[in-house]
Amino acid sequence: MKKIILPLLLCLLLPCAAFAASSPVPSLNLAGLTDLLAKNKGKVIMLNFFATWCPPCQVEVPDLVAVNKKFAGKDVLIISLSVDEDEKVVVPFMKKMNMDYPVYMAGRDITKAFQVSSIPHNVFYAKDGQRVISEPGIADTEMMEMVFNKLLEQK
DSSP: OHHHHHHHHHHHHHHHHHHHHHHHEEEEOHHHHHHHHHTTTTTTTEEEEOOTTTTHHHOOOOOOHHHHTTTSSSEEEEEEEEEOOOOGGGGHHHTTTOOOSSSEEEHHHHHTTTOOOOSSEEEETTTHHHHHHHHSSSOOOHHHHHHHHHHHHHO
């Protein structure tokens, strides 16, 4: 009997383990984002709106990864907000692109509040929590580094 139960339990648990390993991307609404920004006041924050199917976003993500590594240990936080309809496509994209910073599914209330009409769209916050830049288009490495350095210099 024991020889039958153990394999049966393993068969039942394996799909659960595989599901847990895929770790779905958490959804975020405007209230949650506002709370997240407040909790990270004192840091320079970049919000990056993207989609997995967006060619300019695919070009921008490696720069985000590189800048995130360069500013590791400093008061900089990059947060990507996916506007994809299906979160299932986001996890493989994150793994493929080595996105090692927080990624959330953006609620429609967020894209509306930030007036995101095209992607990529990037928003920068100073350490005091004030939004200083919000604009569409690719932010390349040089631009991100310049903005982060300027905002880190501020008190």
